Amino acid sequence: QTGENMSEKILILYLSRTNNTKTVAELIHRRIGGDLVALELENPYPKNYRAIVDQVAEENRTGYLPPLKTQVDIDKYDTIFIGFPTWGMQLPPPMKSFLNHQDIKGKTIAPFNTNGGYGLGSTVKTIRKLCPESEVLKVFSVRGGSERDGVYLAIKGDRKVKVEELLESWLDEIQISK
Numbered sequence: 294q295t296g297e298n299m300s301e302k303i304l305i306l307y308l309s310r311t312n313n314t315k316t317v318a319e320l321i322h323r324r325i326g327g328d329l330v331a332l333e334l335e336n337p338y339p340k341n342y343r344a345i346v347d348q349v350a351e352e353n354r355t356g357y358l359p360p361l362k363t364q365v366d367i368d369k370y371d372t373i374f375i376g377f378p379t380w381g382m383q384l385p386p387p388m389k390s391f392l393n394h395q396d397i398k399g400k401t402i403a404p405f406n407t408n409g410g411y412g413l414g415s416t417v418k419t420i421r422k423l424c425p426e427s428e429v430l431k432v433f434s435v436r437g438g439s440e441r442d443g444v445y446l447a448i449k450g451d452r453k454v455k456v457e458e459l460l461e462s463w464l465d466e467i468q469i470s471k
């Protein structure tokens with residue numbers, strides 16, 4: 294699956310609020326190329342942490358799928374990296390929106406995640422459920438920030454170097470290279 298033109302068919306789509314997942318997305322992009330796209334909402338979430346936690350909990354409870362500003366033509370891609378933080382131990386509603394509104398068939402999905410230390414929750418299970426006709430590869434997951442405790446961007450400095458090492462092993466393992 295390697296080849297000079299492969300990077301033209303890779304999409305790296307990510308959702309990030311405090312830039313941890315964005316940092317991982319940029320590291321992946323630097324390594325394998327492709328198109329790097331931030332997932333943006335029509336109505337951005339509140340800046341206040343308590344307010345976003347409550348809103349996401351309510352959206353998760355009702356199954357509300359927030360409308361997206363970002364439009365992607367996924368037909369152009371074979372491999373789609375999907376990057377997201379863990380929110381309320383679930384896949385964030387905007388990512389549910391994205392996967393729900395796309396007709397994702399026959400793609401290779403490479404999920405990556407940052408979280409506040411409680412892991413992936415049901416995120417990957419939800420991705421598999423929303424993309425039943427695509428191959429979902431092994432997930433890359435690392436600890437990022439903890440906004441609750443005032444820790445915003447944690448993947449910087451030495452930690453960023455460490456995460457880059459872990460990323461390289463993961464990319465080798467899932468056999469994606471430039």
Ligand SMILES: Cc1cc2nc3c(=O)[nH]c(=O)nc-3n(C[C@H](O)[C@H](O)[C@H](O)COP(=O)(O)O)c2cc1C
Binds near residue numbers: 308311312379383410
């Ligand atoms: C609304 C919200 C809910 C969160 N819920 C969880 C959670 O359930 N488990 C967890 O480990 N971290 C949780 N976190 C922390 C984030 O997953 C973590 O800080 C992540 O690195 C943020 O990524 P970002 O910087 O790309 O936004 C939550 C953060 C927010 C804003």
